[in-house]
Amino acid sequence: MTTILTVPPSLDDGTFESLLQPLAALPDDAKLLLDARHTRWASPYGLVGLLTLAQSRHERPQFIPPEDANTASYWARSGFFRHAEKLFEVTRPVPRSRTGDSNFFLELTPIAQTEDVQHVVAHIQERSKAIMETLGFPPSSAVGFSVVLSESCQNIIEHAGGAGWVAVQTYDWSWQKRVARRVVVIAVSDCGVGFRQSLSPTRGSADRWDDAAALEAAVLRATSRFRDPGRGQGLAGIRRYLAKWKAKLTIRSGTARIGIIPEWDDEPPMLEHLAQFPGAQMQIIIPQAVE
Amino acid sequence: MLIPMPLDLRMAIARAECDLYSNLVTRATGRAVRGQLEAMLHEMQGSFGDSALICPTADGSIGDSALICPTADDAAVADAPADTPVTVTPRIRLAVLDFSHVGILDFSCADEIVAKLLLRFGAGLPAHAHTPQPPSYFMFRGLAEAHLEALEPVLERHGLALVAEAPDGTMQLVGTVDPEEHRAWQLVVASGGGDVESIASFAVSGSSDLHERLVALARRRLVIQTAAGFHPLRHH
Numbered sequence: 001m002t003t004i005l006t007v008p009p010s011l012d013d014g015t016f017e018s019l020l021q022p023l024a025a026l027p028d029d030a031k032l033l034l035d036a037r038h039t040r041w042a043s044p045y046g047l048v049g050l051l052t053l054a055q056s057r058h059e060r061p062q063f064i065p066p067e068d069a070n071t072a073s074y075w076a077r078s079g080f081f082r083h084a085e086k087l088f089e090v091t092r093p094v095p096r097s098r099t100g101d102s103n104f105f106l107e108l109t110p111i112a113q114t115e116d117v118q119h120v121v122a123h124i125q126e127r128s129k130a131i132m133e134t135l136g137f138p139p140s141s142a143v144g145f146s147v148v149l150s151e152s153c154q155n156i157i158e159h160a161g162g163a164g165w166v167a168v169q170t171y172d173w174s175w176q177k178r179v180a181r182r183v184v185v186i187a188v189s190d191c192g193v194g195f196r197q198s199l200s201p202t203r204g205s206a207d208r209w210d211d212a213a214a215l216e217a218a219v220l221r222a223t224s225r226f227r228d229p230g231r232g233q234g235l236a237g238i239r240r241y242l243a244k245w246k247a248k249l250t251i252r253s254g255t256a257r258i259g260i261i262p263e264w265d266d267e268p269p270m271l272e273h274l275a276q277f278p279g280a281q282m283q284i285i286i287p288q289a290v291e
Numbered sequence: 292m293l294i295p296m297p298l299d300l301r302m303a304i305a306r307a308e309c310d311l312y313s314n315l316v317t318r319a320t321g322r323a324v325r326g327q328l329e330a331m332l333h334e335m336q337g338s339f340g341d342s343a344l345i346c347p348t349a350d351g352s353i354g355d356s357a358l359i360c361p362t363a364d365d366a367a368v369a370d371a372p373a374d375t376p377v378t379v380t381p382r383i384r385l386a387v388l389d390f391s392h393v394g395i396l397d398f399s400c401a402d403e404i405v406a407k408l409l410l411r412f413g414a415g416l417p418a419h420a421h422t423p424q425p426p427s428y429f430m431f432r433g434l435a436e437a438h439l440e441a442l443e444p445v446l447e448r449h450g451l452a453l454v455a456e457a458p459d460g461t462m463q464l465v466g467t468v469d470p471e472e473h474r475a476w477q478l479v480v481a482s483g484g485g486d487v488e489s490i491a492s493f494a495v496s497g498s499s500d501l502h503e504r505l506v507a508l509a510r511r512r513l514v515i516q517t518a519a520g521f522h523p524l525r526h527h
Contacts, residue, residue, distance in 0.1 A: 114317045114319040114320060117316060117317050118309070118312055118314065118316055118317060118320065121312070121314050121316050121395060122312040122314060125314070125394065125395070140436060140437055143394075143395055143437035143440070144437065144440060146314070146316075146395045146397075147316075147395060147396075147397045147398065147440075147441060150316040150317065150395070150397040150399075151397055151398060151399065154316075154317055154318065154397075154399060157317070157319075158318065229448060229449060230402040230403075230406055230407065230445065230448065230449060231402075233398045233399075233402060233444065233445060233448060234397075234398055234399060236398075236444070237397075237398040237441065237444060240444065241440075
């Protein structure tokens with residue numbers, strides 16, 4: 001029997017959860033069909049999330065692409081179908097796109113080794129100057145942006161135990177109530193071991209130890225699984241830059257999601273008892289600076 | 292005159308086969324580049340590099356009369372003409388790392404390349420700990436604001452500091468330095484180095500515990516200590 005999961009019309013970090021609820025109840029080898037026919041929009045988080053979902057399955061899920069031509073074209077230009085065809089059985093022909101044929105800030109890019117991170121940072125270096133200036137930050141902040149991207153991607157290599165994905169896109173969110181400005185969104189996702197398992201050697205025997213505790217240890221206390229005091233600085237460094245830019249950071253791992261929430265947002269800093277999903281999913285939203 | 296030896300970061304990056312880009316990102320890259328820098332330091336100590344090792348003179352000073360050793364071979368020193376000053380204190384190695392061509396430096400590379408290089412060559416060791424020989428000092432050039440944003444928290448995390456040289460030749464301390472240490476370091480720089488009394492004479496007000504602070508700065512590799520006193524990591 002094949003379980004059908006309907007991809008929401010608008011796929012972002014919030015609505016992605018609706019896919020995971022039924023998924024968590026299924027065995028890993030259950031047959032799956034993801035129906036995205038009526039999906040009209042997807043954030044970078046939604047797209048890397050779909051690829052991660054497929055990676056996490058023992059059997060390749062089937063995938064019905066969006067019917068809307070503009071949506072399908074956009075997903076093609078994001079690089080989604082190029083990667084999805086290796087992870088899903090795509091049931092219909094999809095628009096073709098070549099690498100680089102994209103208006104994505106950084107199209108969906110696999111991260112499996114150090115060279116991938118170096119390539120991503122080099123690729124985005126020139127563009128990041130322009131976008132950070134567009135957001136009202138000084139040109140020098142482009143270096144910080146690249147560092148944030150580098151450290152975010154390195155978490156995959158250092159901790160995930162498997163390959164992951166990164167994507168970056170900019171949006172005009174002036175219609176949105178909560179931020180009402182242009183934003184840059186970075187999404188990084190993997191289906192590796194997750195924070196709880198990665199950090200489990202560091203926990204004390206009497207400590208509460210679950211996904212939320214592991215996320216708190218990594219994000220709030222810069223705990224690393226390595227004894228080297230130089231480790232664990234990546235997330236702390238990311239937080240420093242994001243605080244300067246009044247940006248939002250969320251990291252989901254296992255059944256919990258931690259958030260470093262700026263003033264312009266009102267999401268809770270911790271969500272627990274979410275549907276189980278492997279690995280870690282990070283999203284960073286950098287809004288235009290307010291004068 | 293104290294002659295620093297450039298430790299060619301670009302060559303280290305090339306030897307680590309990370310020279311496709313001008314960025315120093317990822318821990319693996321940092322580890323590979325540091326490995327090459329360490330190998331280059333050892334090469335300098337070995338074959339050709341002896342000419343770049345700095346030898347204090349017989350009185351232990353490294354001021355204008357300091358020498359660059361003709362060779363590290365003790366026998367060669369013994370065979371030298373009688374008017375050649377003989378080193379009586381350990382040679383001192385001062386390496387200069389130039390970051391001016393580095394685009395992006397992330398936290399991982401800042402930790403692997405800078406912090407771990409300082410740590411492995413003795414900075415931050417507790418008092419009375421055995422220090423690696425010859426004593427090695429590092430001066431950093433070409434550090435842009437963006438590099439410092441990654442470097443400062445890394446150094447603070449390890450309780451380290453470094454000496455950075457600005458384009459105009461002025462020097463500054465980066466990292467964890469308490470105000471008293473900083474004042475003592477400024478006195479060494481202002482005085483050009485010497486014994487404790489001569490350094491203290493540059494203080495506007497009394498400077499108690501100056502000797503202890505200078506010893507601590509030397510242990511942190513922020514000033515050079517010889518039998519003649521304390522000296523800045525200066526290159527003029």
